Each structure stands twice: as C-alpha cells, then as structure tokens.
Amino acid sequence: MKDVIVGLGERSYPIRIEAGLLAQAGDHLGRFARGGRLVVVTDENVAASQLPALTAGLRGIALETIVLPAGESTKSWAMLESLTDRLIDLGVERSDRILAFGGGVIGDLVGFAASILKRGCGFVQIPTTLLAQVDSSVGGKTAINSAAGKNLVGSFHQPDLVLIDPDVLATLPxxxxxxxxxxxxxxxxxxxxxxxxxxxxxxxxxxxxxxxxxxxxxxxxxxxxxxxxxxxxxxxxxxxxxxxxxxxxxxxxxxxxxxxxxxxxxxxxxxxxxxxxxxxxxxxxxxxxxxxxxxxxxxxxxxxxxxxxxxxxxxxxxxxxxxxxxxxxxxxxxxxxxxxxxxxxxxxxxxxxxxxxxxxxxxx
The missing domain is CATH 1.20.1090.10 (Dehydroquinate synthase-like - alpha domain)
Known part of the structure; x- marks a missing residue:
C-alpha cells in the first residue's frame, strides 16, 4: 500500500492507494460505522459494476445505499436538494461518514452535500475513475454546476480519508x-x-x-x-x-x-x-x-x-x-x-x- 498524507494540521488525512483495496474496505472504514452502519452515495453505472465488491469488502457492515443518475447533469441544485433530503430521511448525523463512491461528479456533489448537511458532516472519498483518483477526490473542493457555469456553487470541505483502488479502472471505458x-x-x-x-x-x-x-x-x-x-x-x-x-x-x-x-x-x-x-x-x-x-x-x-x-x-x-x-x-x-x-x-x-x-x- 502507498500512503500519501494531505498535511493540513488537525485536518490532515491519508490517501491510501493499493490494488484490491475494495476487498479490504471493512478494515479501513469500520471505525466510521456508527451503530454498525455506513451510508454510500453512488451512481447507476458504479452501482452495477463496483458496488457488490464494496459491499463484500465491508464484511457485514450494514450499508445504506443511495443511487443517483450518472452524468454531469447530476451536479445540479435539484439533485443536491434530493440528496440532502434523502440523507436526512436516513437519519444521518454529523458524526456519521458518508461514502462518495464514484467519479468526479459523485465526489463533488456528495462532498458539497456533506459540507452543508447539519452544518457539516464527515465523508470519505472512494473514487472509481482515473480522473477522480488523481485529481478531484483530493483537496476538498466540492461543488455543483449552475446555469451560468461549472462549479460556481460549492465549498472547501476536506474528506476524512481517500481510498484508491486501481483495480476498479478495469471496468472504465x-x-x-x-x-x-x-x-x-x-x-x-x-x-x-x-x-x-x-x-x-x-x-x-x-x-x-x-x-x-x-x-x-x-x-x-x-x-x-x-x-x-x-x-x-x-x-x-x-x-x-x-x-x-x-x-x-x-x-x-x-x-x-x-x-x-x-x-x-x-x-x-x-x-x-x-x-x-x-x-x-x-x-x-x-x-x-x-x-x-x-x-x-x-x-x-x-x-x-x-x-x-x-x-x-x-x-x-x-x-x-x-x-x-x-x-x-x-x-x-x-x-x-x-x-x-x-x-x-x-x-x-x-x-x-x-x-x-x-x-x-x-x-x-
């Protein structure tokens, strides 16, 4: 495993890079499972190709799942409202960790939702595209698009952990x-x-x-x-x-x-x-x-x-x-x-x- 630390004082966090990391997800995410539960947000494509591997890797940790449409249009006001409402309905608390499991669109949207939900909830990035693995999952920039342009509405909100499994790229077009x-x-x-x-x-x-x-x-x-x-x-x-x-x-x-x-x-x-x-x-x-x-x-x-x-x-x-x-x-x-x-x-x-x-x- 390769570990890279984003050095931000008390808000520093590790980026862990290893082939097959999804199969060990429970080892890295178990400490975030309040009451034995995690909440994952993903899109339709990743849910079909990668979610079973993540679920298996959690080794019995209960997983609440929210599946969103795939594509850039998901980074919208309407989807942000829908996502935050669903997270509230699930009883997500500030001490919980939301898993952003997908590419840059999911990471940006989930990170922004986590930053504003109950004035700030923790989240973990599990990027599934090369672009998200090398760029958008790291650094805490979160956003949605507006009619005027890209990423014009957002916040800085650092994740607690980034898990990068290069094996997931095998299914990437x-x-x-x-x-x-x-x-x-x-x-x-x-x-x-x-x-x-x-x-x-x-x-x-x-x-x-x-x-x-x-x-x-x-x-x-x-x-x-x-x-x-x-x-x-x-x-x-x-x-x-x-x-x-x-x-x-x-x-x-x-x-x-x-x-x-x-x-x-x-x-x-x-x-x-x-x-x-x-x-x-x-x-x-x-x-x-x-x-x-x-x-x-x-x-x-x-x-x-x-x-x-x-x-x-x-x-x-x-x-x-x-x-x-x-x-x-x-x-x-x-x-x-x-x-x-x-x-x-x-x-x-x-x-x-x-x-x-x-x-x-x-x-x-």
Whole structure:
C-alpha cells in the first residue's frame, strides 16, 4: 500500500492507494460505522459494476445505499436538494461518514452535500475513475454546476480519508480512462518536466491498463496535488491555482458544449492545456517547440488538442463570454495559467481577454 498524507494540521488525512483495496474496505472504514452502519452515495453505472465488491469488502457492515443518475447533469441544485433530503430521511448525523463512491461528479456533489448537511458532516472519498483518483477526490473542493457555469456553487470541505483502488479502472471505458490521463499529464506540465518525460515514455502503458504504470501515475499525481494543497488549501497564495492549468479554456469549452458527453471534463482540460501552451507561445512566453510537444502528446494519447477535435466551432468572443463567469474572476480580471515552458507554469493576472478572443478565432 502507498500512503500519501494531505498535511493540513488537525485536518490532515491519508490517501491510501493499493490494488484490491475494495476487498479490504471493512478494515479501513469500520471505525466510521456508527451503530454498525455506513451510508454510500453512488451512481447507476458504479452501482452495477463496483458496488457488490464494496459491499463484500465491508464484511457485514450494514450499508445504506443511495443511487443517483450518472452524468454531469447530476451536479445540479435539484439533485443536491434530493440528496440532502434523502440523507436526512436516513437519519444521518454529523458524526456519521458518508461514502462518495464514484467519479468526479459523485465526489463533488456528495462532498458539497456533506459540507452543508447539519452544518457539516464527515465523508470519505472512494473514487472509481482515473480522473477522480488523481485529481478531484483530493483537496476538498466540492461543488455543483449552475446555469451560468461549472462549479460556481460549492465549498472547501476536506474528506476524512481517500481510498484508491486501481483495480476498479478495469471496468472504465477507454474514453473515460483517456480523460483521466489528461489530469495526470497536467502535473508534469505544471512544475515537473521529468514527470512529463515519464508520461511520454509510459503514457501508453497507463492507457493500456498496465498495473505498475497505473499505480505510479496515480501515486505521483496524488503526491503532487497533496503537496500543493498542503501549501495553499484555499488558493489564497496563488500556489494552488497552478492546479487549474487548462481549466479556464477548458471550462469555456465545456460550457459551449452544454456540459455534456460531447466533451468530457478531462478532454476539456487536455484541449485547454494545449491551448494555454499555444497561447503562451503566441505571446512569446514559451517556445513553439514546447507547445507543439504538449499538443502532440495529448493528441497521441487520444485526447483533443484543438478546437475542432473538441467539437467546438464558437467564436473567440463567445468563448471569452463563458470565461467571464469564471469563479476566479477578480476585479474584472481573469487570471490565466500560462507557461514559460513544460514544467514552468505561472499565474498571469494581466491577460487581455480581447487578445484571448483573437487567439481563439485564429485557432478555429
């Protein structure tokens, strides 16, 4: 087992990574079973493919189960209301632990519900997608979407424990695995050229399900995120903002495609990262060679690296209009994650949105 600690003082918690961890779930979750019971929230797809393994691994601990529809549309006001009502009906107390068993949608929704239910309940993340395992399950960001944009309503609420079982990825569709891989690559692009080199050498192994490469990708990504979160939990110093590489462009692409299966979140991050590097190159900040290298690796991994590949044909003005709703907007200015090279990402607060719109029009 690999253990990574998110260091937040009294609120520190472990991330445990081990193949076959679901079969040992009772060993790790038994201490949270008040009165011998746990409450799990999952979606229809995970309930069908993974819930029996979790139930068996709990070894007799009673499990109350709430099954929600799968998909990004579940991160909504209506579903948040429905979920909190059902948790109240089950008699969930502040000392209980709610299990978020699923991908990023379930983790974000359940974490937010836990943060507001009775002014704060404990919860455990058990992520079942690569994207959730390497990114969204770690760090305490929880949210739902609104009509104006993605993750605009939410809170910081840290889990008590994260359990990561790479074996659950065996049932993940290849497209979902590729989408998660985009977040793995991101950690190399931010501040770790050596890890990007590793991705170029071993990315195919991760995408083909090689166990050793998958564990290495997850452990390295989680360690990188835990370190950054420990330094800047609520993005007050700007350090944690580096984790948003590709997200400003990416969220605009998601909004333009209606937060639908046309473009998965990880696919949007991949395209957004490629756009961020090409925009940086256009501004003379990084070399064209580095920008091309990033785009080539993402495209070679089956991820969209251009607007056309992301199925987006909106004008630059329309995409920038989506960015205007970004939660990172400060004083009418939107910080952008740009790059001086691979592994040299920085936060730029003086980007001209009109210049971004012209760049995106050129990308069309």
């Amino acid at each position: 290849p497209r979902e695995l590729r989408a998660g891989y985009a977040e793995v690559v991101k950690y190399g692009l931010i501040d770790d050229l050596a890890f990007f080199d590793w991705c170029e050498a071993h990315g195919d192994d991760v995408l083909s399900g090689d166990a050793e490469a998958t564990v290495e990708a997850i452990a390295h990504s989680v360690s990188a995120k835990a370190r950054i979160v420990g330094e800047d939990e609520r993005e007050t110093s700007g350090r944690r903002a580096l984790l948003n590489l590709g997200h400003t462009f990416g969220h605009a692409l998601e909004a333009e495609t209606g937060f639908s299966d046309v473009l998965l979140h990880g696919e949007a991050v991949a395209c957004g990262s490629a756009l961020a590097f090409r925009f940086s190159a256009a501004q003379g900040l990084c070399s064209q060679e580095d920008a091309a290298r990033v785009g080539f690796h993402l495209a070679r991994s089956g991820l969209p690296a251009t607007l056309a590949e992301a199925h987006v044909d909106a004008s630059g003005e329309a995409l920038v209009a989506h960015m205007a709703h970004d939660k990172k907007m400060e004083g009418g200015k939107l910080p952008f994650l740009l790059a001086r090279g691979i592994g040299e990402t920085f936060l730029a607060k003086d980007v001209d949105l009109a210049e971004v719109a012209r760049f995106l029009d050129g990308e069309r």
